Amino acid sequence: MSVLIYTESENGKFKKTAFELASYGKEIANMMGTTLTAVAVNAENAEELANYGVDKTLMVTSDELKNFNAKAYAHTISSAAEQEGSKVVIISSSANAKYLAPELAINLKAGYASNVVALPESTEPFKVKRTAFTNKAFNLTEINTEVKLLGLSKNSFGLKETSGAGAVASFDAAIPDNANGVEVASVDKVTGAVTIADAEVVVSGGRGLKGPENWGMVEELAEVLGAATACSKPVSDLGWRPHSEHVGQTGKPVASNLYIAIGISGAIQHLAGINASKTKVVINNDPEAPFFKAADYGVVGDAFEVVPQLIEKLKAFKSNNA
Amino acid sequence: MKILVCISHVPDTTSKINFTEGDTKFDTNGVQFVINPNDEFGLTRAMWFKEKQGATVTVVNVGEADTEPTLRKALAIGADEAIRINAHPSDGFFVAQQLAKVAKEGNYDLIIAGRESIDYNGGMVPGMLASLIDANFVNTCISLEVEGTDATAVREIDGGKETVKTSLPLVIGGQKGLVEEKDLRIPNMRGIMMARKKALTVLDPDDTQARTQAVAFEKPAPKGDVKLVSPENLDELIDLLHNEAKVI
Numbered sequence: 108m109s110v111l112i113y114t115e116s117e118n119g120k121f122k123k124t125a126f127e128l129a130s131y132g133k134e135i136a137n138m139m140g141t142t143l144t145a146v147a148v149n150a151e152n153a154e155e156l157a158n159y160g161v162d163k164t165l166m167v168t169s170d171e172l173k174n175f176n177a178k179a180y181a182h183t184i185s186s187a188a189e190q191e192g193s194k195v196v197i198i199s200s201s202a203n204a205k206y207l208a209p210e211l212a213i214n215l216k217a218g219y220a221s222n223v224v225a226l227p228e229s230t231e232p233f234k235v236k237r238t239a240f241t242n243k244a245f246n247l248t249e250i251n252t253e254v255k256l257l258g259l260s261k262n263s264f265g266l267k268e269t270s271g272a273g274a275v276a277s278f279d280a281a282i283p284d285n286a287n288g289v290e291v292a293s294v295d296k297v298t299g300a301v302t303i304a305d306a307e308v309v310v311s312g313g314r315g316l317k318g319p320e321n322w323g324m325v326e327e328l329a330e331v332l333g334a335a336t337a338c339s340k341p342v343s344d345l346g347w348r349p350h351s352e353h354v355g356q357t358g359k360p361v362a363s364n365l366y367i368a369i370g371i372s373g374a375i376q377h378l379a380g381i382n383a384s385k386t387k388v389v390i391n392n393d394p395e396a397p398f399f400k401a402a403d404y405g406v407v408g409d410a411f412e413v414v415p416q417l418i419e420k421l422k423a424f425k426s427n428n429a
Numbered sequence: 430m431k432i433l434v435c436i437s438h439v440p441d442t443t444s445k446i447n448f449t450e451g452d453t454k455f456d457t458n459g460v461q462f463v464i465n466p467n468d469e470f471g472l473t474r475a476m477w478f479k480e481k482q483g484a485t486v487t488v489v490n491v492g493e494a495d496t497e498p499t500l501r502k503a504l505a506i507g508a509d510e511a512i513r514i515n516a517h518p519s520d521g522f523f524v525a526q527q528l529a530k531v532a533k534e535g536n537y538d539l540i541i542a543g544r545e546s547i548d549y550n551g552g553m554v555p556g557m558l559a560s561l562i563d564a565n566f567v568n569t570c571i572s573l574e575v576e577g578t579d580a581t582a583v584r585e586i587d588g589g590k591e592t593v594k595t596s597l598p599l600v601i602g603g604q605k606g607l608v609e610e611k612d613l614r615i616p617n618m619r620g621i622m623m624a625r626k627k628a629l630t631v632l633d634p635d636d637t638q639a640r641t642q643a644v645a646f647e648k649p650a651p652k653g654d655v656k657l658v659s660p661e662n663l664d665e666l667i668d669l670l671h672n673e674a675k676v677i
């Protein structure tokens with residue numbers, strides 16, 4: 108009966124979303140009067156999860172699962188759910204989680220609600236709030252199946268420390284034959300840099316920055332803040348920045364704590380994709396730019412003057428608050 | 430190669446989103462509908478396979494009669510034929526089941542769908558479809574090459590990309606990158622004329638039950654006014670971010 112969460116890790120270390128999932132899953136387990144189980148693949152330090160309410164962690168250790176494989180991972184999670192008799196299974200909104208989710212839903216005969224942003228409004232019937240129309244609206248979705256699969260939006264619930272029983276058990280699920288149909292040939296991943304998906308802070312530049320040669324200050328500002336860099340769509344279409352940095356309705360979604368937009372006008376398609384961020388700052392020399400209507404804080408000014416100053420002041424702030 | 434491109438019919442990205450009937454239905458009043466942007470990148474890639482590798486391209490949509498102009502647009506862009514499953518696309522699972530039936534009966538080698546549709550953002554149709562027909566599946570696909578029955582695809586991952594080797598039959602959840610923005614095609618007069626003569630077959634849905642239901646909608650609470658900080662006083666901005674927003 109226990110609620111099951113799939114806690115993701117990177118090089119053995121749990122991601123922050125794993126703790127957010129635990130915090131969220133624990134509350135649902137409490138609502139339903141049951142316990143919380145986590146399933147983790149090639150992760151270490153299961154005891155960290157207990158601080159966020161996990162009662163039992165199923166640890167999967169397998170060389171075959173070293174590379175992500177949607178079918179194999181989905182099968183591992185569904186086997187864990189079956190063993191635990193879980194009626195609610197919760198995953199994150201990472202690229203990998205979204206990749207395996209549909210397969211997992213089919214395995215579990217589960218109704219799947221993605222981009223969930225709050226605790227269920229009720230568990231019988233099971234109704235949960237999610238974003239729709241790329242953050243332009245919310246919808247309340249009712250899941251009619253016995254097993255429910257939820258994809259929790261990043262940063263929508265936060266971390267809640269609480270103690271769980273913290274038992275640890277090893278777990279093993281055979282890998283299905285058809286998992287071999289997609290094989291990883293190479294992975295091209297920036298190491299060390301913060302990714303847009305995991306970042307607490309995102310610094311984003313638009314066409315107002317005039318050309319790729321001016322991105323030095325964007326990168327420097329990001330470095331001072333420990334932030335990921337992003338850009339508007341035309342900037343990636345013009346080849347000033349890689350497509351992987353394009354955020355917005357047709358690019359990557361951003362749900363960071365802080366989003367800083369520099370020389371971005373705030374077109375509806377851009378805003379849709381970044382609206383889930385908690386605090387938005389805009390730096391733009393046009394006071395009429397629509398971004399000012401969507402932002403929490405704004406500076407009307409020339410980015411080429413404002414950003415270098417902001418970098419200096421932030422450096423001073425950081426060294427005073429270190 | 431037989432390609433099936435799944436087309437979702439969605440409000441144009443500039444649409445204002447409103448609801449009717451006590452916030453239980455999307456208000457289509459005054460809304461322009463378009464081919465879902467993620468699907469349009471896929472359709473354009475399919476045109477490349479058609480022109481360079483002699484593929485045939487069928488487009489399919491699960492929707493009521495009002496989606497036909499969107500399918501006709503796909504035909505005008507160059508798809509060979511269209512199929513519409515005449516049903517309200519009530520949830521991702523229902524849609525995937527309908528598409529699975531078409532996919533099996535038509536014996537398609539490659540099925541191109543979009544990573545998500547920009548209306549409900551479910552992000553589940555392509556993966557469920559692949560699972561239901563036991564095909565290989567690559568999500569957030571930004572590049573695809575096919576040689577015989579072998580395929581090489583690049584998938585976007587958090588913080589980078591990953592190249593995978595796979596084979597047909599294959600389903601992809603596509604997005605920008607499959608082709609570039611500048612490669613997207615606007616139907617020309619000849620395409621539009623020809624589209625009128627191409628087959629658009631309407632099929633009945635099966636009796637699959639949806640597993641989820643959107644019971645109500647709500648718009649985000651209106652935002653408070655922006656706090657403006659003078660460019661001469663950026664210390665204030667840092668102070669606000671630190672003490673008020675508590676994000677640095």
Ligand SMILES: Cc1cc2nc3c(=O)[nH]c(=O)nc-3n(C[C@H](O)[C@H](O)[C@H](O)COP(=O)(O)OP(=O)(O)OC[C@H]3O[C@@H](n4cnc5c(N)ncnc54)[C@H](O)[C@@H]3O)c2cc1C
Nearest residue numbers: 313314315339340355356357370371372374377392393410
């Ligand atoms: C189907 C579709 C999907 C789309 N999807 C996306 C998407 O996912 N993401 C996205 O971003 N866009 C998307 N767009 C594009 C969107 O409509 C806008 O065109 C785009 O966001 C504008 O990018 P921008 O703000 O960088 O450029 P602009 O609109 O050109 O704005 C540049 C801004 O910089 C300011 N500026 C200029 N010089 C300075 C200076 N020295 N200092 C400070 N500010 C300065 C200007 O005042 C202006 O506000 C989409 C469009 C369509 C049609």
